[in-house]
Amino acid sequence: MTDAATDAVDVSEYDVVVIGAGPVGENVADRARAAGLSTAVVESELIGGECSYWACMPSKALLRPVVARADARRVPGLSAAVQGPLDVQAVLAHRDDEAAHWKDDGQVAWLESVGADIHRGTGRLIGPRAVSVTAPDGTVHRLTARHAVAVCTGTRAVVPGLPGIADVRPWTSREATSAKEVPGRLVVVGGGVVGVEMATVWQALGAEVTLLIRGKGLLPKMEPFAGELVAEALKEAGATIRTGVSVTAVHRPAPDAPVTVELDDGGRIEADEILFATGRAPRTDDLGLETVGLEPGSWLTVDDSCRVEGTDWLYGVGDVNHRALLTHQGKYQARIAGAAIAARAQQGTPLDTSPWGPHAATADHAAVPQVVFTDPEAASVGLTLAEAEHAGHRVRAVDYDLASVAGSGLYADGYKGRARMIVDLDREILLGVTFVGPGIGELLHSATIAVAGGVPIDRLWHAVPAYPTISEVWLRLLETYRG
Structure with missing residues (x-):
């Protein structure tokens, strides 16, 4: 057991402890409380998580006027009225509103309304059914769970360890959705959902966008024609798309200097900002997994009830289990996991983990929906x-x-x-x-x-x-x- 655990002055016991208060953690807490289980939620950043402030909500707020204008331009009698540029400041202001100006008061009020206790700070496992919470002021509080601990910490953007990367201060999805100004030239590395959506946004807001893709096309996890039609539209909008290339190094000699991007084909591109949309990694590296026999920094392997394999108390819900990295799918898993936790906690309640049963996230295998909000x-x-x-x-x-x-x-x-x-x-x-x-x-x-x-x-x-x-x-x- 860690020193943090033994030095903890305050100890609180709950039926369920949830680490991570994004949409997934909120839904686990909601389902647990609906079943009458006392629940604590631990969060080190904003209540509401990545989706509310740096992903789903701000990105779709940015995309909505872009797509609406594109649709209007294709309607006879309306197209002539919408040929001008977007009002950039109004678009960004609307984005700020949808991201609640990066304040979580509303999310806190909702979570409190379901009866969950909120613990601000960094949560770490310190053994079976035990979590230490280090508050921003350094104090440590220990939480124990009678029935379950649910890890809902999500993922972080992966930035490749390229030469010069530290000086470049590259954008990830967080910077791309919260930027306050339109870059003159933007290089986007990656042709997945984040890459194509952010290329769509910033091209429409006035940036000169170059999209670099290591593979053959965009949206490689969808049918090939999906990426082809999106690529065609991006090119028509003015973006440059280069396939089959990789970035080998980046340089920014001074904070206000442009970024030079070196490619494996010998080419160079200059830009004001560079966005790496090249994958996600689980936020489990500082979670204390080693205290319960798991590998730090690993994805959590779970069964269809989202219970971590080899345990009878630990759950990995949402992106952290790598089943389907989508907010709506994580919330679905949270509903399933919450119901399973409640059923296991209430002796005599039957557990149904058969396919499509109430305690099995079968849709993760057979029916994962996704919309890419491009034009x-x-x-x-x-x-x-x-x-x-x-x-x-x-x-x-x-x-x-x-x-x-x-x-x-x-x-x-x-x-x-x-x-x-x-x-x-x-x-x-x-x-x-x-x-x-x-x-x-x-x-x-x-x-x-x-x-x-x-x-x-x-x-x-x-x-x-x-x-x-x-x-x-x-x-x-x-x-x-x-x-």
């Missing part, structure tokens, strides 16, 4: 064609041009988009769906229901889409499948 939007749920084939399913990909749907033509002149559903030929159900096009993000939940519910193709035929909406693509996909 055009890209949205998917379930498996891609390549993933389904790799898993050994006998499948057929059914494609349809979204521009051929009546609702798309009404939505925008020159509409470009595509839809694909992956059909399991043996069971006649959908394993995955992908949409790319303006305004398609709101289509995704219907696809998620179809995939998660295993709705048979014959029953989907009776789900009549309203005319004339873009959702009529469902009928066209089914007609194409039936031939």
